[in-house]
Amino acid sequence: MEILESIILILSLLIIANIVSHYFVSIPPSLLQIAAGVLAALFMHVKIYVDTEWFLLAFIAPILFNDGNNFPKRELWKLKGPILGNAIILVIISTLVGGVFVKFLIPSLPWATAFTLVAVLSPTDPIAVQSIAKKAHIPDKLMHLISGESLINDASGLICFKYGVAATVTGMFSLKSATIDFFHISIVGALVGAIMIWIFNGIRLYLINQGVDDSILHAIIQIIIPFIIYYVAEDIFDVSGVVAVVIAGILNISSNHNMSAFTPEIRLITSRTWDLVVYVLNGIVFVLLGIEIPFAMEELVHNDNINTFWATILAFAIWVMLVVIRFAWSYVYSTFSNNPDGKIKLWSKTRLYDCLMSGISGVRGAVTMVGVLSLPMTIKGGDPFPSRTLLLFVASAVIIFSLLGATILIPLMTKSSAPVAYRGNTFSSDDSDDSDDEEEESAPVELTQIEANRVILDKTVKKLRNEMDEGDTAVYSSVIAEYLNDIRNLSFRNNNSNVVSHQISKRRVKSKKDAELWDICFNCELDAIDELYENHEISDDSYDLATRKIAKYKKEIVHRRYNTTIEFFISYFRRTFLQIKRWIYRSVKYNDVQQMNQDSIKISIAGAKKALEKLQELDQSDQEDIDDNLIYIFQRHYEDRLELLQGKYRGRSPEFNSERMALEVKALSYQRAFVQDMLEQGRVSKVTANELRKNINYSEEVINIGVE
Incomplete structure (x- = not known):
């Protein structure tokens, strides 16, 4: 009963804080949620014991999984360094x-304890920065960097913290053992996450293959995945569960936009379910943080050996130190890494400005708090953990200083007066507008319906472009092209493509x-390949690869017959093997791959043309042994392939149209969120917002009619 009461209380505080945030839009919701927790602890004497293990499992695991799932993969790869x-x-x-530095400030503090404190303060928390980004126009690249590093530095910071605590408790530390253990739990944790998400992806695809398309069931499976992966990594393999869920989120099939197997309903409901879960979990984390802060301060106030004012000054100095270290690292790294012409430019005002903003944006949050709360009460021999009360207070104060610093300083640096939007949607930095949109950087001005529609379509196109993955541009290019046309015409229209009712596959005869x-x-x-090779238009490797592939298909057609289950798993294993092989080969031999890809396009185009000529000949003949409808289906197959390769693809296959409709539904959900953002920022009236929503609803109904 006590647990149930605590859950109801925390959720009530979260609701109240988020309602208040609608009226005080200049304050990030995370600060209001912390304030709600502080008030509950002071006036209601609420105290909740936070266990590190269950906190990481219940909150950090799903949040990081969702962050990895939604993080733009292209940006992640571009900013990997x-x-x-x-x-x-x-x-x-x-x-x-x-x-x-901490040892210099507090000479009485043991070395191991000083390192422990800074280690737990190292991980950044982008949740609050994402809400601040709505107020200040933080560059997309910086927000991607902050979000990307938060996926990994939670693990590295907690590992350093773990060894700092162990050294304090036991009085022993081995750099060699710590280094080996660090790489072991990180690499094996990544492998566990990759293998398990591969299994879960296979299960979900198999269920779809068998006709199990219950959207609620798939949403529940998606939600439970990070909890299972974290538990298995931590309790069975004894490696980093944080790393495992991050890698799983990045490799999750829901983050791969080539998902034609899943219906729009499954994708939409899963996405909305995740919105709800992450919204609640993020809020609970900061409410719990607020509840813990007064008790940390109370212990310090009642400790006669520590001056509260001096401890506050120490916390402020440590926060400044962390900002300076982050700024210095960013400046040095950017100075020596961004030199395409080979010249090193030591001074740059723009780089100085960006690095300073990066330093201030390193906000501390939930992981820092749960880490410091897990400090043991005693060390080896039964003595109290050195300065545990001081560490708890300093960590809490640094979190507050970092939140306040980012809230106050970043808007001043960006010279933006737009209000902070509430976090009722899933958008963060990737949704911020292009810097050349003048209306975005000025004070809120109420837009007409046409102007607002233009802004919404622009933002939707930018969002879709950020999500577009290499090698999967056909569906996105089609939808983006239509949106660009809508921007020109400022009107929604129906664009139903003719759907082929039959689909063939060289692996499903x-x-x-x-x-x-x-x-x-x-x-x-094969004839087309021979002609290209004889004319020296393709390389020897490309010729061998293409002929072997076709020979393999011909052999499978003659000899292999599988039931649907065996066929699915063989196909799934084959795709996985080819993806790994392609990734390794691309990493090692990029130029060779580029040449092979160009040859592959030539071969595919020539083969499609040759096959179409033969099919046309068969269609005009009077052969009765081959069905005309079957010839027609094969013609559509090769025509679609040829159009795709020549950039003229219009998507006549059911798979393409299913993917396109799913993306159109997703894009409409983005538009709804953008309308809500503009309404909260005072940029459109309620009447205009309702008209925009009505148009969006109409467009979605058109898509649903096409599905039916």
């Missing part, structure tokens, strides 16, 4: 340099006639 640098090297530097026609087409493709 600075993200890994900030998440690992900066954490280590902060721990070492900061530990020396259902009849003897299918096999015969495939054999004819494959022979045509």
